[in-house]
């Protein structure tokens with residue numbers, strides 16, 4: 001009960017805070033796939049060596065404590081010192097959650113590094129999000145890698161075995177909805193739910209400027225149908241997680257309402273932005289509560305915006321860099337609704353810090369979903 005009250009208090013405090021709590025860090029530009037939908041394709045396999053560990057250490061020391069680190073890339077598990085990078089942020093910034101998306105092509109290496117991360121960071125909530133965009137033929141075509149589906153399934157099996165040893169570890173799936181898979185996303189989501197004991201499944205409408213622009217053509221009605229169908233599936237995953245955590249009834253109910261409300265609100269925001277170009281019901285907090293660091297040690301307020309500043313210009317001091325006039329302008333633009341988008345990380349992080357969205361809009365979307373089955 002006490003932890004329930006303290007968690008609610010933390011959540012309440014967060015509503016009025018603008019402190020950083022989510023960092024997206026592209027740890028490498030190296031990748032072993034060629035996905036047609038990739039938003040990062042122009043940065044991949046760059047000639048320069050990227051962000052050195054000693055500079056990452058300077059960066060972490062200059063940053064405040066924050067809650068969640070989302071690693072990205074390139075393929076993050078191709079960076080051999082990934083466990084050291086994560087341990088640095090754990091020690092310096094007391095992060096509580098780390099998610100690493102992966103194409104899952106290299107089972108042995110991924111499982112070895114995941115184990116090392118878990119052994120070096122007891123108590124850290126660590127999730128690997130394997131990217132799978134559909135059944136074998138579709139997935140392999142989108143990813144440009146023969147046999148990619150089977151390789152990723154092998155990685156999933158190994159990681160699920162690792163989960164038996166570490167209670168703070170989980171394995172989720174991330175599916176990007178695009179022109180080449182929208183007709184099978186629903187059956188794929190049901191198959192995953194029925195056949196694989198994963199912890200959860202994300203669904204993202206393709207965003208940004210992918211390598212193959214035609215992949216952005218997904219009929220809005222199909223997007224709505226997918227979101228409405230996967231919401232109850234995601235609710236079932238959430239219930240299962242809460243049961244595994246053995247939460248008391250009141251806390252479980254609170255988390256369920258929050259979790260499902262956030263999902264319904266996220267889908268409403270994404271769908272109306274995608275289909276009708278509608279603005280968000282809140283001002284994006286890119287550059288305040290969430291920021292992006294690229295593989296080359298440049299900082300941006302958001303993954304979808306170009307303006308960037310090199311950490312080297314500020315001797316890797318993140319807090320000083322964020323005071324640069326360019327960053328201040330970027331924060332203002334983000335809040336002005338000039339570039340509202342479908343990016344899930346920014347929608348969710350902003351939701352957690354916006355009292356109107358959290359206490360009015362998300363509960364309204366939850367009620368609508370409960371009563372009418374839609375968002």
Ligand SMILES: C[S@@+](CC[C@H](N)C(=O)[O-])C[C@H]1O[C@@H](n2cnc3c(N)ncnc32)[C@H](O)[C@@H]1O
Nearest residue numbers: 037038039073074075101102103131174206207
């Ligand atoms: C850029 S990748 C980096 C990690 C790793 N290489 C992978 O594919 O999982 C991070 C996540 O973004 C997803 N993604 C790639 N392009 C996307 C796009 N245009 N829109 C939304 N998500 C995308 C990937 O499928 C993956 O789950």
Ligand code: SF4
Nearest residue numbers: 031033035038074103
């Ligand atoms: S989505 Fe991931 S695996 Fe695919 S090309 Fe981009 S970085 Fe590589």
Ligand code: SF4
Nearest residue numbers: 284302334339341346
């Ligand atoms: S609204 Fe979207 S594009 Fe604009 S700053 Fe926020 S996340 Fe980036």
